[in-house]
Amino acid sequence: MNQPIQIYNTLSRTKEKFQPINPPFVGMYVCGPTVYGEPHLGHARPAITFDLIFRYLKYAGYKVRYVRNITDVGHLENDADEGEDKIEKKARLEKLEPMEVAQFYTNSYHEAMRLLNVLPPSIEPKASGHIIEQMDIVKKILDAGFAYISNGSVYFNVKKYSETHQYGKLSGRVLDDLLANTRELDGQDEKQNPYDFALWKKASPEHIMRWKSPWSDGFPGWHLECSAMSAKYLGEHFDIHGGGMDLMFPHHESEIAQSVAANRVEPCNYWVHNNMITINGQKMGKSLNNFINLAEFFSGKHPLLTQAYSPMTIRFFILQAHYRGTLDFSNEALQAAEKAYKRLLTAYNILLKIVPAQQTDAELAQFIPAFAAKCHEAMNDDFNSPILIANLFETTRWINGLNENKFSINKTDLDAFTHTFHTFMFDILGLTNETAADTTLTTEGLMDLILSIRQQAKTNKDFATSDKIRDELKKLNITIKDTKDGATWNME
RNA sequence: GGUACUAUGGCCGAGUGGCUAGGCAGAGGUCUGCAAAACCUCCUACAGCGGUUCGAAUCCGCUUGGUACCUCCA
Structure with a gap:
């Protein structure tokens, strides 16, 4: 409002003037952590990036609703032989309820964010608490004809969608290339095309986290939670969607497709991606x-x-x-x-x-x-x-x-x-x-006293004493600096 | 292989068609009983090869390197 902000939009690959849909309100959605492990640097970078943006937009006079989700369902193991849910696997290994695992690491994440002075978002919704909203989107997409049911699972029909829309516009992908470069894997017979993605997955018998649905006992797939929760709290069309660059494809690309298929509207105006850490x-x-x-x-x-x-x-x-x-x-x-x-x-x-x-x-x-x-x-x-x-x-x-x-x-x-x-x-x-946080009035008083004693020693040329005071304080992480106007100190 | 991002001085890391990044480290100096800090000064780079231009690290092309994604999953 009171600042002319330029923001880099991944969609256009250029910096654009930031113009909210409905000023002074700004809706910002950022992909949050999957809570199956200790928070690491990969969590810190997006959190701090969007914390900075959140803080500055507020400073500039906007009323920002910042939504950052917690992913606590349906995250299959990357390199496991049989697709196994990360949270479930952890639960089995640690003999815990899946939700116990999710809660434990959610707490760790919150603690790390607090230490990093990352402001809490306005709303922090959990995927497991929005199953109904996600099923609603599946229904909408089915009704719109952009999805098909196969063996109890529901898949998004990318080919159909791309006849009228540009799937790949966010990440620069071309559908034909995707097809040409996709390896044929086992167990994909359910899908009409390799690049189709699951909206709802039928749960295998050993899968603990499952919900009843019109299609099967299963769990929401892929990128649905972000579409569901952003629409619920920010509306079907909001201002900023953020996340790591690694999420650009297929996660965000598919979010766009889902939202457009379900709501006939682009989910957001500005896509913002932070880069990775090495x-x-x-x-x-x-x-x-x-x-x-x-x-x-x-x-x-x-x-x-x-x-x-x-x-x-x-x-x-x-x-x-x-x-x-x-x-x-x-x-x-x-x-x-x-x-x-x-x-x-x-x-x-x-x-x-x-x-x-x-x-x-x-x-x-x-x-x-x-x-x-x-x-x-x-x-x-x-x-x-x-x-x-x-x-x-x-x-x-x-x-x-x-x-x-x-x-x-x-x-x-x-x-x-x-x-x-x-x-x-x-x-x-x-x-x-x-x-400054470590500095109390008592400490100030004590230090004044100690420094005056040291000054006395120095006046008396008793450098053994003055050096001892300085060296011993150094061990307590208090550094003495002698200046023309007397000694000063600071605490690390 | 495809898509995207990236390649800057000892290290980290900004940036613009012609003019200073900044930090850390290093060197010299001021100050000081010593030390530290502070201050002053110095160290002037832009992967390689072509091209555009009066002029390019900055634009274009090619080459090479790095990173992410491209299968199930958020």
Whole structure:
């Protein structure tokens, strides 16, 4: 509303002006996790990407309804010989109810998101709670003639659909190519064409998660849950649909086909996809032994990690790259991010302590509004967080200069400066002031006392004592810095 | 093989047809009892080969590399 936002739309492969259907309201749907394992980096990136977008749209004055689902049914194992539901398999291995498994990992996911300071979505619907809505869509698609029933399962007729619509327009696929490149596999006789996809699957006898339907005892297939839940909470036609680039085909492509077949309307105007993450240049996968979950990053307990990385370091690192580029994790890169993040925090904490003067230096007076403008410009250009962060770093020399009395600033300008910094660093990027959070008044008092004793020792040339104080504090992760005006400290 | 994304200095990672990314690391300096921090200065890249252009890392083509997806599943 109050910002001209450009957003990259996968459908058009260009940046487009963001124009909601019904301003100031914005509907955004993002594909959430399948809860059958510990949350890992692959969960963090989309969550943080769309958290950034959510935060900025709200900042820009929109009333955003953000829906992010929990997938807790019908996820078949990728490389298993017999198609076995991931959640069911886990349940069998751990001797638990399937829903117990789903709940357990949903809780883990929520905890990881909380630590990463990812705001909870407005609505977080579960697939298992929307079976009826999904069956309704199956009925609609059957009625419209875009699906067929085969042996108790219902399949989407891609060929029929493509006679009047363009299946493949999101991912750039051509139907003939799909056909030519699809391998013939066993057990696909139910489908008329290999590229048809299931809307409803008949459950095999050992399949625990099943629901009654007009077609069979079974479970909803494929991409149906997102179509059902987005339509229920955002309407049949809403603004933004997001997710990882890996979901573009077939998941999102099929969502479009389903929605158009059922409702005769495109599900959304803007498709937004975040790019993938690699670890040391390789994709992350259990079979590659480089699978690191978020708890392991936070604790440092993984053979590939040389140290623990705080949630804010991970968040900062992810935001330092643009969401549409691939991002490679390595210890070196994370350590650089950790230092950079701390430097920015230090600058902010110094800014809070600056005492205003009567006047602001002319150059600084120009910088402050320019800084705000550049921050907005960065975010308006397809949520360019790396540019925003670079802009924040531009402030450090001003802040350090103020701290050393090289410049002066008046109260109005100082407030504006602080406000802009705070807004972009904490409200929009969603970083937290980890250092300040640990600092209590008691600690301040204790540190003042300790530093005065150390100053006394230094005055007496008792450097053994002063160094001992500094070294022992260092072991507690408290760093002393001696400056002209006395010692300062900060806690890591 | 197909589709998509991508290839930037020691590392991470932005970006535009001609002009500074930013961070980390490194070098020198200021400061300092020492150290750290801070500040100043330096390190100037754009996979390869062609083409368009007065001019391209930025546009086009080809080549090569990386990643994801292309079967059941969300």
